[in-house]
Amino acid sequence: MDSAVHRLETVSLRKEYPGTLALDDVSVSFTGGKIHALIGKNGAGKSTLVKLLAGAIQPTRGSILVNGEEVRLRSPRDALRRGIITVHQELSLVPELSVAENVLLGRLPRKPWLGVSIIDWRTVFDRAKDILTNLGIDIDVRLKAGRLGVAQQQVVEIAKAMSYNPSVLILDEPTSALAQHETERLFELLRTLAARGVVLLYITHRLQELQRIADTVTVLRNGSLVGVVDIAEASTARIVQMMFGEILQRTKPAGLVAREEPFMEVRKLSKRNAFRNIHFTVRRGEILGIAGLLGSGRTELLRALFGADPPDEGEILIEGTAVRPSSPMEMKRLGVALTPENRKEQGLVLPLSTRLNVCLSSLDRITTGGFLTRARERAVVEKSIRDLDIAVANAEAPVASLSGGNQQKVVVGKWLNIEPRLVLFDEPTRGIDLQAKQQMFQIIWDMSARGIGSIVVSSELEELLDVCHRILIMRQGEIVGEVRPSDISLDQLFAACMEEQA
């Protein structure tokens, strides 16, 4: 493989949309052999820059240089031809095709046979295997891609990208769906790639990763370049300050304690292939964390408690009365709410407006006998936007146009409007920026003060430590321990989640 050191530069790169300046004359240079992290909060211009480099959109002015030569990227195809490849956050493997076919998609080797050109399957598998082996990846190339886990799919996607011998490889939040030990393996792969002279541009939200993987950090804010720093010289605090300017770091209010009365009691709850023998109690206003790795059964547990996928066995009591969580409708009636793991696919109706989404769970509260009262609806919507500080220019615009953090607030607002008594949060801070995270925590604390309990599932263990009263540790479908944030360090909590699994 060619091992020249590549270089990517932008000169006064600018992108304007009607009414907004998405990228403001950004001039920056990335050299090969290093891993460059690109960070900034939602709306800072990261994705605009990535789209420009990927040829998905055209700059208003300014230029892009690959190895000193100016390139015009009119389409993703152009970018590919110039050696710039982007691996997107959403994986794009074809699940029904083999790993080998996915890697060589669109350029399967052929051979002549009876005068026609047919696919040369032997070469397909051999070549794909070579590509993977060369990168130190051990995956059976004959497996269907859909049978691989997310982490392995990611690796295959990267191998596919590398097989084009790119000068520049852009990774858009590659770790957002990975568990911690999978992330480590990915990092090893990235270091191998960097050593070959490729320019690696790495977009992430996870600040704690930077020290482990990045060589330099490029920070964008409001479309402008704030600065480029070597990781060795930058503390996390410094980076946060660059990203946000000055922000208020909020901490859990000192006097915030759960009430005495239990709200939900869970006894011996089981669901096949998901979780076993789950036993716990949440009190009114209590913030209960569930710490566990991806695949520990935590999401399945929350969905079962909400009636989305009813459990096989066991008992749930709400204020002492046994209930059957047979459907979300039933649990909603009892005051239980769920903000799902994947807000775009499960939490929001993207083509509909913010107004309609905010009222979705509480339709009975803005109607009389099934008929809508516009005035009541308007009051509810305005209250949600004000209380949750949702940044929305026009409540009539599709909710898809909001940033991740604001979308998440819409999902939460939707449920606060039913005046819930217990909210189940599944990864409430995934893909949202630090400021929005702080606001999410504040919402959870405010709820607690009003006697509304929460169960919070999160991969970000330090967030659980910051937010919760009490944390259950879940491993391979079972609850294996219970801790108070004050009694345990992050490392210990992480180890407790990992045990027997690494």
Next chain:
Amino acid sequence: MIASPKLRSLLSEGILEIILVLFCIFLSFSAPGFLTAGNLLNVLRNVSMQGVIAFGMTMVIISGEIDLSVGSAVAFAGCLTAFITQTLAGDTFGLPLHVAIPIAICATLTVGFFVGTFTGIMRTKFQVPSFITTLALMTGLSGAAELITNGFPLTPFPSWYNFIGGGYLFGIPFPALIFLLVFATLQFLMNYTSFGRSVYAVGGNAEAARLSGIDVNRVKRLVLGTTALLAALSGIMQSSEIMSGTATTAKGWELDIIAAVIIGGTSLMGGVGRIWGTMIGVVFLGVIMNGMTLLNVSEYWQHVVRGALILVAVLLNLLQKGKERQ
């Protein structure tokens, strides 16, 4: 071009309405007899029977489903009404027609509703796509219509029965009044009730709707049931207009109706659409037919123009959406 933002948004959101108005102005100058009350009411009458179904179809498509059986359902409903009337008024029961006919109408509407509910149950209980069930019903209902009529039109109706599909009330064709009433009802239902909201939510993202505590299955059953009910209503109007139950009427209506819905801006992907848009789509198709007939354009050309209109309308819609996204 210098245009205020207000004018520009009117241009992009009401583009179809504007084209329709321009087209009408053009016709009123070039086609003699277009701009008369009589002719315009005639247009309304002509579109009314497909129109009542189109409003239901709009709900179905917004909810993410489809109903291909409405054409056959119209024929079946007409034949069923005639068949029940004939049976009840016949020797065995000997009921007078003014008793038999209302019973036949109510029975037909009920059967219609349950046919749609059946599609809904297949969809929600057994995960059979509505496309498949209604494709089967399209053939099945057509055959059932032939069976109960033995292949010949049934003509048990007295002359006053013609009022429903051919009569006038206050000088307005009665079927046009039914059409306007159905429009007003569904317009209200979709915009001012929690049911309407649920339809949009279910079509836009069924899983999110379910996780918001909305009864997705009930919404789908009701939407499909209502539309089949409207198809039965249309079949009764049709049988009244032609004064018989005929198994071969309304062939291919489902596609005309889906075309009107799409022209009106409803997305086949679900979650997006307006009853008002369908009104424009229905009237547009009616005006084109009427205008071209008045202009003596051959029927073959009329089909070509309709085809072009579908494409242009959808293109305009997509272009406008593209602009919004930027």
